[in-house]
Amino acid sequence: MARAGSExxxxxxxxxxxxxxxxxxxxxxxxxIRDAAVYVEGNVIxxxxxxxxxxxxxxxxxxxxxxxxxxxxxxxxxxxxxxQCLTRCVAQDEKLFTWLATCYGPWQHMTGxxxxxxxxxxxxxxxxxxxxxxxxxxYLYPNDVRLEDSIRxxxxxxxxxxxxxxxxxxxxxxxxxxPDSTCEEEEYVLKDMAHLIKEYHDPSRYSMLRMGLAPCxxxxxxxxxxxxxxxxxxxxxxxxxHTHLAENIEDIEYMEKTFECRPGExxxxxxxxxxxxxxxxxxxxxxxxxxxxxxxxxxxAHCPSSNMRLASGIAPVRKLLDNGVKxxxxxxxxxxxxxxxxxxxxxxxMLLQRAGGNEKGMSGxxxxxxxxxxxxxxxxxxxxGRIAPGMxxxxxxWRTDCVCFSGAQHDLVAALVFCTPGMPSVDLSVINGxxxxxxxEVLTCNVKEVIKEHTERSIALCGHL
Numbered sequence: 001m002a003r004a005g006s007e008x009x010x011x012x013x014x015x016x017x018x019x020x021x022x023x024x025x026x027x028x029x030x031x032x033i034r035d036a037a038v039y040v041e042g043n044v045i046x047x048x049x050x051x052x053x054x055x056x057x058x059x060x061x062x063x064x065x066x067x068x069x070x071x072x073x074x075x076x077x078x079x080x081x082x083x084q085c086l087t088r089c090v091a092q093d094e095k096l097f098t099w100l101a102t103c104y105g106p107w108q109h110m111t112g113x114x115x116x117x118x119x120x121x122x123x124x125x126x127x128x129x130x131x132x133x134x135x136x137x138x139y140l141y142p143n144d145v146r147l148e149d150s151i152r153x154x155x156x157x158x159x160x161x162x163x164x165x166x167x168x169x170x171x172x173x174x175x176x177x178x179p180d181s182t183c184e185e186e187e188y189v190l191k192d193m194a195h196l197i198k199e200y201h202d203p204s205r206y207s208m209l210r211m212g213l214a215p216c217x218x219x220x221x222x223x224x225x226x227x228x229x230x231x232x233x234x235x236x237x238x239x240x241x242h243t244h245l246a247e248n249i250e251d252i253e254y255m256e257k258t259f260e261c262r263p264g265e266x267x268x269x270x271x272x273x274x275x276x277x278x279x280x281x282x283x284x285x286x287x288x289x290x291x292x293x294x295x296x297x298x299x300x301a302h303c304p305s306s307n308m309r310l311a312s313g314i315a316p317v318r319k320l321l322d323n324g325v326k327x328x329x330x331x332x333x334x335x336x337x338x339x340x341x342x343x344x345x346x347x348x349x350m351l352l353q354r355a356g357g358n359e360k361g362m363s364g365x366x367x368x369x370x371x372x373x374x375x376x377x378x379x380x381x382x383x384x385g386r387i388a389p390g391m392x393x394x395x396x397x398w399r400t401d402c403v404c405f406s407g408a409q410h411d412l413v414a415a416l417v418f419c420t421p422g423m424p425s426v427d428l429s430v431i432n433g434x435x436x437x438x439x440x441e442v443l444t445c446n447v448k449e450v451i452k453e454h455t456e457r458s459i460a461l462c463g464h465l
Contacts, residue, residue, distance in 0.1 A: 044392065069397040139167055167216060207238075212241065218266060318361050
């Protein structure tokens with residue numbers, strides 16, 4: 001079998017999901033529909049409406065009935081380091097740079113099998129929390145690790161995937177923050193980036209895999225690599241650029257000392273001030289940079305759990321959205337989160353924008369929109385994030401006859417965000433027309449076996465702390 005596995009075939013059958021208690025399409029024209037139905041042919045939604053209005057000419061090959069369910073578009077995760085779920089609860093009381101210094105110890109011992117199994121477990125966690133499309137930022141390549149290891153995991157489990165070829169090239173001996181042993185030669189990095197684009201990138205509508213290029217951060221790559229990666233990406237339709245930026249005050253201080261500028265000027269210098277770019281975090285933007293982000297069309301992956309855990313700060317999401325900046329959500333790595341629960345990120349994003357005293361800082365509906373359409377925009381997609389004819393068949397459902405929804409039957413959609421703690425995993429997940437989760441069970445892998453192997457590998461790696 002090839003290192004990256006095989007592409008999943010597009011389903012050839014038709015699917016009708018009906019009797020849905022409440023369907024939140026997040027489409028401005030369709031709105032919410034009670035006792036709803038969604039009809040899919042292959043991997044594309046063909047019809048949406050009330051169950052009583054199902055056209056008589058629809059003869060689905062598979063029908064799923066979903067009473068007592070709330071169904072929404074699949075959530076979109078715009079920032080992750082999936083390998084990090086091997087090292088949860090590490091450096092529990094540290095900020096970014098000292099946390100990283102601790103984590104590099106075990107991470108340097110990772111193998112390709114570690115990355116494969118950790119990616120698969122991370123995807124299970126995401127899928128069971130409502131995610132159907134995820135990016136991943138793999139920036140460490142010790143031993144035999146390759147990006148193909150995570151691509152294989154995505155293909156096997158059925159996740160719509162935006163892997164990014166990350167890299168670190170500026171170690172401590174060159175003035176960077178990473179150990180020299182974790183860094184790569186830039187010539188090799190660029191060669192591998194070009195190979196991965198040629199081999200795996202699919203810019204077509206409904207694509208299951210689109211590549212991104214992601215030099216890790218200004219504090220561990222040279223400006224030359226940032227410039228070269230941007231030049232390479234822009235030679236290929238749909239290849240986007242990603243990095244960490246303005247994560248905390250130490251990040252800003254490093255940039256001002258090393259480059260004698262703030263983030264806004266830095267991205268201009270390296271040519272990353274375009275609408276094919278998205279940055280993780282951006283907790284420390286000033287007002288001029290907020291406006292610049294809107295003018296340039298760049299996107300942001302807001303990672304509330306990680307930012308709180310590492311005491312990095314709170315991204316000015318309300319201000320960013322009001323200025324027209326594209327904002328999606330990211331769980332970030334599960335060594336700084338320490339979870340991969342997308343619905344919880346939506347809840348925390350909402351609560352953080354209220355914590356400063358603005359009760360209208362973010363509504364529950366807006367949090368879901370950011371977690372779906374916002375993420376789709378950040379990743380450059382117009383085929384996911386809504387449930388409507390012509391959109392990709394990515395949607396998820398939760399049972400509503402459980403403790404957390406009792407008392408919230410008057411607004412089950414808002415309850416997804418307000419009542420998240422204690423909420424069960426998804427009851428149904430459909431990705432690209434494939435039924436990935438049914439009756440709460442993942443159909444595309446043996447979850448118990450994944451957990452067993454992942455736990456064994458995690459214990460071995462954490463022995464290097």
